[in-house]
Amino acid sequence: MTKTIQGIAASSGIAIAKAYRLETPNFVVEKKAVSDPQAEVARFEAAVAKAKEELEDIKQHALQQLGEDKAAIFAAHLLVLNDPELLNPVKEKIEAEQVNAEYALHETAEMFVSMFEAMDNEYMKERAADIRDVTKRVLAHLLGVAISNPSLISEEVVVIAEDLTPSDTAQLNRQYVKGFATDIGGRTSHSAIMARSMEIPAVVGTKQATAEIQTGDVVIIDGLDGNVIVNPSEDVLAQYEEKRARYEAQKAEWAKLVHEKTVTSDGHHVELAANIGTPDDVKGALENGAEGIGLYRTEFLYMGRSELPTEEEQFEAYKTVLERMEGKPVVVRTLDIGGDKELPYLDLPKEMNPFLGFRAIRLCLEMQDMFRTQLRALLRASVYGNLKIMFPMIATLDEFRQAKAILFEEKEKLQRDGVPVKEDIEVGMMVEIPAAAVLADQFAKEVDFFSIGTNDLIQYTMAADRMNERVSYLYQPYHPAILRLISNVIDAAHKEGKWAGMCGEMAGDPVAIPILLGLGLDEFSMSATSILRARSQMKKLSKGDAARFKETLLSMSTAEEVVTFVKQTFHIE
């Protein structure tokens, strides 16, 4: 029987395929006495052998499908599984204490993990993270629990998961993964953002996808309206096939605008740029007519691997993006790790409120070696295109000044060593913390540009976690409080002769576009797949008309009032 589950539309398009559930098991390890320690050791060895076989497969697959970077993490895991320093103590424990293999493994691994983690050495900390992962895999075999390996998927499926971490998402191969649905998350959670950059339909925050869907069920992911349809009847299936065809036809219509500039009906040019996460995303950005890159989220370079990327690796990535963009502006954001984007190998302590914690620029100003490596790679790459650098999560002027000072120190060092660096790199900041939006007039004197990060700005202004669907009713982009902050930032920039862009998801939202145009936003950076729709909309809008509604909108009292007014005034469905 057809069942429909409602969620949040996270990435447009319609996918129809069999479901593949991505399991994240919870292990409970109990201590048990065994009467035949020899047999228990053999059971342990068999589980290790199975885990090795599985890892070999995954590594090969990752190498072919996803590249060397992503395969490296599995090679590191194999090293751990071949290490007698870990395996022998487990066997000795089984024999000496006559205990079960699960317990002996868990205890031994924990001992190594805490020992390595306590060392003030990045390399050893990374080994601790590898041991954790590998132990989980062997435990799964010992306990007979299935563990999912997203990188192994080799037939067309839609992935169903409670949640997808950014590194899970990074392992998905879009040749096979046609779409996904998750129980938790919102439109601006990073799995949703990655789905848009991979151009696969996704619905998030369904609350019940994993409870209602089994592997093998036929599932329709309607990323246009946020519905997940399970085991559809023939009628429903036909309906959605038609909807998919209509959407494809509309996309073909928009595609005609690829090489056009974005000019409003009264002749104003605004820049429509793309948000990207990896150099591979540049292709999609250009195919979708991006006039620049408004946000390159560099943290994906650091994720899904077992150690920090080297200066050389980063240099290559930045250079590739700059060269492929052929002189078009490329705004690179320095590392914005923290919140829901974790780096297990940094092994930072768990925090009660990670979104309010030690993240992004806060972390970079403290872990300066890591920050300086990234800045050097960026500076060296600057000669290959039109690079602009921006810092994430700036709350105070002092943070911006410190970050900029470090950038200039590295620039001088490079120049002293005779390394060419571009002279006039613009240095800007993200405005995603309300304090920075309020004090934008002061910041505007010191930055070259602002890029408003509404994904975070909304969650911090409304005190509503962007990942938590229970408070998603408070996540209101059109709330007049948000509009006033945005307007303040744009006006402050213009007063100082600077430009203001937006790289939060709001920039690509059809209801927000006329508002932002009227407030004077100069650059709109969005998922590549939204650009052509936005261009088609922009060409029909008059900036002069939109600007006339500025005061009216800013004096409204609720988001509903704003939405109703905008939809009526600008004829948006």
Ligand SMILES: C=C(OP(=O)(O)O)C(=O)O
């Ligand atoms: C673009 C933003 O950054 P991220 O989504 O990566 O936090 C934002 O906060 O709006």
Ligand SMILES: [Mg+2]
């Ligand atoms: Mg942000």
